[in-house]
Amino acid sequence: MNILGILRDGTGKMAVGASVAAFVAATCLAALPARADDVTWTMATHAGGHWLEHGAQGFADKVALYTEGRVKINVAQPGALGSPLTTTQTVKDGIAEAATTWGGHVQGIDKTGAIVGGWPGGLRPEEWFFWVYEDGGLDLIKQWRMEKFGVVSIPCDTGETEIFLHSHKPVRTIEDFKGLRVRTSGAWAEIAAKLGASTVVIPGDEAFSALERGVVDALEWAGPGQNFKSAFHTIAKYIITPGVHYASGLTECIINKDAWDKLSEHDKVMVEVAGRLNLYESYARYGELDIAGWAKLKEAAASGNNEFIKLDDSFIAAAQKASNDWADEQAGNNEWFKKVLESQRATLDKLETWDEFRLPIGGVRE
Structure with missing residues (x-):
């Protein structure tokens, strides 16, 4: 199923908030078979503050909602499962099934992480949406993460232009x-x-x-x-x-491949929908916080x-x-x-x- 199509209303505009949830439920729950198995994941986190509250916890809450409780994510404090700078390795090693991470933390392994996460010549907050969802960025991120680190990547949080x-x-x-x-x-x-x-x-x-x-x-x-x-x-x-x-940045919610493969196709779609909606909501929420x-x-x-x-x-x-x-x-x-x-x-x-x-x-x- 094309997730890009899931989140569009009848006018072709991006749906948000409750309308997204309603549209997702009507479309996906009818189209894909549900699976009764419940899983509980632990999520390592790379930073506190709004990255923890709105990024990690916001994503976890939406995953639980859209999978009807079949996928629960317990969000850990930064550092509880290892260094906040190495959450990618934490997930790859199976210490946690999921994590938030920022691409710059792996630039010592592959400099591509620096521009996936956000860099001085890169994208402003609004521009991430065009690149990720309209111009092929989502597929590039997923392919890069799997090839280089063996983890599933779901963009789930976008940051703001920072104070210098x-x-x-x-x-x-x-x-x-x-x-x-x-x-x-x-x-x-x-x-x-x-x-x-x-x-x-x-x-x-x-x-x-x-x-x-x-x-x-x-x-x-x-x-x-x-x-x-x-x-x-x-x-x-x-x-x-x-x-x-x-200029702005992107947070990824990454998932251990073995844990991901145990989900039904239905719940995989729901987890990706949770990431997409959280990305949009974080943009508006961080804007309000910054003002x-x-x-x-x-x-x-x-x-x-x-x-x-x-x-x-x-x-x-x-x-x-x-x-x-x-x-x-x-x-x-x-x-x-x-x-x-x-x-x-x-x-x-x-x-x-x-x-x-x-x-x-x-x-x-x-």
Whole structure:
């Protein structure tokens, strides 16, 4: 069955919320035979905060709903089943049947992970939907994960454009960036080093302590909503934007192949539907969190505790060039990287005319 067709209403538009659930139930439950066997999976997680609450738990709740309770997922706290950076291996080894993961965590094995997870020259939140569901990205991710890591991948959560830095030091130019000790990860860890920073890769849940103790001068972690909850602004004066290091990202819910193969075809479809709906819901939910978080960060700055800084255009241009140069270099010796990069760039090329016929988001309507 074509899952792309499952989630479209009669107008051809993407259905959301309750209408998705109703349409899925009417279509899939009638079309595929159910299986009575119950399974209970444990899910390892790669990060706390909204990735845990809305990403992992949101996915688990939808799986239970759409499989009518036949597939239950118990969500573990980050680190409970091993390092948050190695959840792919945790699933492959069968320590957990499922996990959330971010592609950048496996870039030490295959750099393709960096652009599957999100990278400086990559896709913004809305653009992931075009690439994953309309332009072949879903099949590429699934094939890559199975070939390289032997796990089933279901995109299930999309992130936001992040704050560039919470920093003890002001950063506006490349000169300011040189020598800065930065907590980061993924592609930017390599690209930032090329621009002169000293990069430190540690799990996000350890970032606050590292910034507070001066192990790092600055860090990137998430968007305004999660960063406000993490309270980075209480220990670092400067809030630096825009997030040129990370346009947006993708979280995958990965599943052990043996566990996956035990499901009926019906329940496999339902698990994939759960991932798709969770991806869409996470986009809207994170947007709301970020709008509220940004307002609170502005309140903190108004009281004199923080200062907002915008990167110079020269920094943004240098970061973009370094990112594309890095990607071209990786594509030269990694066929999977090249395949994914070319596919993402084709989506971006397709969307070049977007602002010619669509109104911008937000603003007062006159």
